[in-house]
Amino acid sequence: MSIPSSVQYNEDPSPPQPKMNAKKKRSFITVKRAPYLFLLPAIVLFIIFTVYPIIYSFLLSFQTNAEAGRVFVGLDNYIRLFQDRLFYESLANTFIILIFQLPIMLGLAVVLATILNAGFIKLKGFFRVSFFAPAVTSLVAASIIFLLLLNRDYGIVNYLLSMIGMDAIGWLSDPFWAKVSLILVTTWRWTGYNMVIILAGLQNIPSNLYEAASIDGANKIRQFFSITIPQLKPVILFAAIVSTIGTLQLFDEPYTLTNGGPINATTTITMYLYRNGFEYFDFGYGSAIAYVIVILIALLSFIQFKWAGVTK
Amino acid sequence: MINQRMVRQILLYSLLIIGVIVTIGPLYWTIVGATNPSGETLRIPPNFVPGTHLIDNLQNLLASVDIWQSLINSIIITVIYTLLAGFISTAAGFAFAKYTFKGKEAIFLMFLISMMVPYQALVIPQFELFANLGLLDTYSAIILPQLAYPFAIFLMRQNMQSIPDSLIEAARIDGASEFYIFIKIGLPTMVPAIAAVSIFLFTHQWNNFLWPLIALISEEKYTLPVALATIAGQRSIDYGQLMLGAVISILPIFLMFLFLQRYFISGIIGGAVKE
Numbered sequence: 303m304s305i306p307s308s309v310q311y312n313e314d315p316s317p318p319q320p321k322m323n324a325k326k327k328r329s330f331i332t333v334k335r336a337p338y339l340f341l342l343p344a345i346v347l348f349i350i351f352t353v354y355p356i357i358y359s360f361l362l363s364f365q366t367n368a369e370a371g372r373v374f375v376g377l378d379n380y381i382r383l384f385q386d387r388l389f390y391e392s393l394a395n396t397f398i399i400l401i402f403q404l405p406i407m408l409g410l411a412v413v414l415a416t417i418l419n420a421g422f423i424k425l426k427g428f429f430r431v432s433f434f435a436p437a438v439t440s441l442v443a444a445s446i447i448f449l450l451l452l453n454r455d456y457g458i459v460n461y462l463l464s465m466i467g468m469d470a471i472g473w474l475s476d477p478f479w480a481k482v483s484l485i486l487v488t489t490w491r492w493t494g495y496n497m498v499i500i501l502a503g504l505q506n507i508p509s510n511l512y513e514a515a516s517i518d519g520a521n522k523i524r525q526f527f528s529i530t531i532p533q534l535k536p537v538i539l540f541a542a543i544v545s546t547i548g549t550l551q552l553f554d555e556p557y558t559l560t561n562g563g564p565i566n567a568t569t570t571i572t573m574y575l576y577r578n579g580f581e582y583f584d585f586g587y588g589s590a591i592a593y594v595i596v597i598l599i600a601l602l603s604f605i606q607f608k609w610a611g612v613t614k
Numbered sequence: 615m616i617n618q619r620m621v622r623q624i625l626l627y628s629l630l631i632i633g634v635i636v637t638i639g640p641l642y643w644t645i646v647g648a649t650n651p652s653g654e655t656l657r658i659p660p661n662f663v664p665g666t667h668l669i670d671n672l673q674n675l676l677a678s679v680d681i682w683q684s685l686i687n688s689i690i691i692t693v694i695y696t697l698l699a700g701f702i703s704t705a706a707g708f709a710f711a712k713y714t715f716k717g718k719e720a721i722f723l724m725f726l727i728s729m730m731v732p733y734q735a736l737v738i739p740q741f742e743l744f745a746n747l748g749l750l751d752t753y754s755a756i757i758l759p760q761l762a763y764p765f766a767i768f769l770m771r772q773n774m775q776s777i778p779d780s781l782i783e784a785a786r787i788d789g790a791s792e793f794y795i796f797i798k799i800g801l802p803t804m805v806p807a808i809a810a811v812s813i814f815l816f817t818h819q820w821n822n823f824l825w826p827l828i829a830l831i832s833e834e835k836y837t838l839p840v841a842l843a844t845i846a847g848q849r850s851i852d853y854g855q856l857m858l859g860a861v862i863s864i865l866p867i868f869l870m871f872l873f874l875q876r877y878f879i880s881g882i883i884g885g886a887v888k889e
Contacts, residue, residue: 339793
């Protein structure tokens with residue numbers, strides 16, 4: 303029995319006539335129509351709830367509230383945005399968190415994954431489950447837990463610090479430490495998630511690479527930097543892009559943990575969008591902020607692709 | 615030589631154990647807090663022993679928010695969402711993986727690009743859309759927007775490519791309809807992948823916060839994260855009830871994770887490593 307490829311089928315739209323139950327009429331769902339029918343629900347929903355909002359949001363970003371409803375104001379929202387000190391501040395907050403959090407988290411994830419991948423470690427399953435556990439807790443619940451852990455006067459973290467003779471830190475009340483707190487929560491929540499991705503990447507590295515290196519006399523540290531890291535590059539890139547997109551959208555944690563404060567130190571760009579859209583009901587301005595986020599994400603993903611030297 | 619190896623092992627194990635304390639510790643401490651009076655939660659030195667105050671905390675919690683209603687809302691929304699979105703992405707993934715058709719690349723690219731668009735960019739127009747449809751403050755408002763979830767479609771496509779073409783061809787020759795092939799060959803061979811994607815969708819919706827916060831207005835419609843954030847935002851917080859609320863929102867998905875961890879993990883790995 304020959305097996306025609308699907309390409310051949312495309313050229314010949316009528317499937318072979320059924321031999322065994324020839325009496326059955328050819329159904330409405332032909333090979334040619336079937337993929338469209340299978341895609342139909344996804345496409346219809348996607349157009350209504352994603353494509354339409356993307357276009358609508360773009361149009362909204364050129365409008366503003368007026369007495370008679372919304373009116374087109376050209377680039378006014380964007381001009382206002384570029385003169386808005388708070389917008390710059392929220393942008394800066396987001397990027398400060400991104401720049402420190404991303405390398406710390408990915409570094410930790412690579413280290414943990416490498417240890418767990420070592421042959422002699424026992425109880426691998428237990429460690430993997432433990433490290434991944436934070437990734438299933440809701441961000442709101444995670445933020446609430448840290449709200450209490452980081453309490454200035456009664457929190458465990460300050461208690462532990464006091465045991466090594468350090469002064470209490472205003473984790474949530476000091477503008478600097480509030481950012482650190484956000485970095486702590488997001489790192490706690492996401493390191494295990496990235497570790498699992500990297501662990502899978504590690505297991506895909508052919509073991510003969512290491513064998514050859516051992517024969518050449520390269521030690522473990524050397525092997526880590528000249529085999530593991532280069533081989534992991536695509537996986538780390540994937541994790542970096544996903545995490546960057548996630549951090550640029552940071553909302554649940556600052557909303558619950560600090561509500562953007564103190565003095566806007568943790569107001570992220572998404573929180574600023576939420577405020578303008580759903581506290582001041584300035585949908586036009588909110589949409590302009592949304593489009594800036596879209597452009598930033600596209601730009602950063604592009605840069606990361608280039609930087610990693612991936613061509614496609 | 616043996617000594618050096620032992621030192622290294624001890625070092626690595628200590629690192630792993632510190633990791634476990636940091637990741638699991640806060641979760642354990644939340645359970646401790648949920649069973650103790652508010653004053654015990656924040657105490658110097660800290661308390662790590664579960665108490666007997668669970669029922670009191672539950673009563674306090676129920677006095678400030680109907681947490682059972684929120685739990686029911688979360689369950690209904692998440693289950694319906696997972697079933698529908700799971701089916702939709704499986705069907706779409708099957709079409710992308712096993713058929714050649716006009717516009718395939720363009721449609722797939724459209725889904726891929728949309729993965730870059732942050733959800734926040736869609737929130738404002740979706741709010742107006744649902745307001746115009748009269749669907750704000752309903753379950754549908756939370757279920758509908760992300761039913762066609764590009765990442766899930768992408769994962770299903772990746773996985774379904776491994777269905778052997780010969781199996782499908784043989785069924786066609788036997789006169790099976792395309793729909794029959796999808797149900798009888800596509801679905802059964804893909805059970806692990808479907809489970810992984812479904813769990814991904816379930817977790818995503820269970821923890822969904824920004825959109826429910828915007829679209830749900832009345833308290834009896836709140837999902838767990840929205841209800842939790844509401845209690846956390848109250849002026850005088852009772853920590854016992856807050857911790858209990860956190861436990862109630864974490865526990866169902868955590869148990870699910872313990873039993874189905876293989877699928878949880880293959881759900882995320884699928885996008886990263888499979889080429």
